[in-house]
Amino acid sequence: MTLLDQIKKKAEEIYPLIVEHRRYLHRFPELSFQEHCTVAFIRDCLYKAGIDPQPIGDTGLLARIEGGLPGDKLVLLRADIDALPIHELRQTEYTSANPGVMHACGHDAxxxxxxxxxxxxxxxxDSFAGTVKLLFQPAEEILPGGACQMIREGVLEEPGLIGVIGQHVMPALPAGRIALRKGRFMASKDDLHITVNGRGGHGAQPQENVDPVVIAAHIVIALQQLVSRFSHPATxxxxxxxxxxxxxxINVIPDKVEMQGAFRTMDENWRYDAHAKMRKMAIGIAESMGGTCEFRIExxxxxxxxxxxxxxxxxVFAGEYLGENNIEEAAIWMASEDFAYYSQQTDACFYLLGTGNESAGIKASLHSPDFDIDESxxxxxxxxxxxxxxxQLGNNT
Known part of the structure; x- marks a missing residue:
């Protein structure tokens, strides 16, 4: 039996169990760095399969499987395990039992x-050469991201590492297909926290006040020039x-306005240049209109x-497994992912796994309270x- 046939046969055998595992995880989601029960469940599943995983970081888990044939190459596979602070609306037998917490981004899958x-x-x-490490990573959903902690713990430092591979569910892609893209794929993300200070008072006497609402409105419009006039059109x-x-x-001008937003791009040099430009722009506008601006970038x-x-x-390998007709090129995706930290330090590939099924009503977007997947x-x-x-380790089909 070929390697391909062995894997497909085993995948079919364990499929009902994997569905059960996914439903359990979906029913009992946990927020970032709080994934204690999730990790206990993963550890128990691996123990039952004869695998002895080791803790890594605060709430991570790392397993290692060595092939029985000679080979010194190593591949790292990563899955994120945390959920989001979203209250689930879709009613199923595995709807979240933790109010206000939901696997709305597919980390359960x-x-x-x-x-x-x-x-x-x-x-x-016993049928393959090389080593595969499996990383169950916490806290993808909050800054600074669990990947940073995993890297500090040395997950990328072992000799022989030839790549890190991850996958992410994608409801816009039908189940049975994957999409991937070479080069720049997902954006950086920085959170903007802006406070405009003025002097409030009666709305009928604006001349006595420094209106932070008007100042803030000017700042919002001006900041768009970062994208339309300062960034390179190809970035x-x-x-x-x-x-x-x-x-x-209605008749009260406030003392201050608070704003929050996000800046995303795909060039690290331009990213930090943009930080300086947006700060200077916002502070200058506020001061020119008689107010002040506090501009914090996370x-x-x-x-x-x-x-x-x-x-x-x-x-190529996915085409061998799924058929070439089920592989497509992904578009640039302006969402962000802490898998990016791995990709900045070593060879990495992050691909999209189709999980949508429009005819079954499974089409809600990621981070939606109605999100679900086609479990096929x-x-x-x-x-x-x-x-x-x-x-990738060099084993034949």
Whole structure:
């Protein structure tokens, strides 16, 4: 039996169990760096499969599976395990039992899939060469991100590492397909916290006041020039102000306005140049109109870049496993992911796993309270990642 046949057969055998695992994780989600029960569940699943994982960081878990054939190459596979502070609306038998917490970004599917990958690889360990490390990473959803802690703990430092591979569910892509892209793929993200200070008073006497609402409005409009006039047209950039709080009244000008937003791009030099420009712009506008501006930037994840050779390989191997017709090129995605930290330090490939099924009503976007997946994707997600890892290690089909 070929390696491909072995993996597909094992993936089919464990598929019902992986669905059960995903539903359990979905029902009992935990927020970033609070994933204690999640980690206990993962550890128990791996123990039952004969795998002895080790803790890493605060709430991470790292498993290692060594092939029985000679080989010194190593591949790292990563799944994120945390949930979001969202109250789930979709009613199923596995709806979140933790009010206000939900796996709305598919990390339950990532985790269950990687458990399945571990089970497959362990069961056929005598048939392949090389080593696969499986990282169950906490806290992807909050800054500074769990990936930073994993890197500080040395997860990338082992000799022989030839790449890091991860997958992310994508409801806009039908189940049974994947999408991937070489080079720049996902954006950096920095959180903007802006306070405009003026002098409030009666709305009928604006000449007696310094109106922070007008100042803030000018700043919002002016900041858009960062994208439209200062950034290079070939460099994707997005700046959005999503929160604008002016706590006055119909006839009351407030003392201050608070704003929050995000800046995203795909060039690290331009990113920090933009930080300086937006600060200078906002502070200058406020002062020119008689107010002051406090501009704080919370630096987030870098942009995610997929290594050309590794991504080409993953596309070929995925085509062998799924069929070439089920592989497509992904568009640039302006969301951000802390997997980017791995990609900035070593060869990495992050691909999208189709989980949508419009005819079944499974089409809600990521981070939506109605989010769900077509669980048939779990049959592919386990076998595919196992196969890709072993092929990248140099094992034949």
């Amino acid at each position: 990532h985790t269950a899939s990687l458990i399945g990958v571990a089970m497959i690889l362990h069961s056929i360990r 994707p950039s997005v700046l959005s102000i999503g929160r604008f709080l002016a706590n006055g009244a 630096t987030g994840y870098p942009f995610l870049v997929n290594a050309d050779d590794l991504t080409d390989n993953v596309a 994707a779990l049959l592919l997600s386990t076998g595919l990642m196992a196969y890709v890892a072993l092929r």
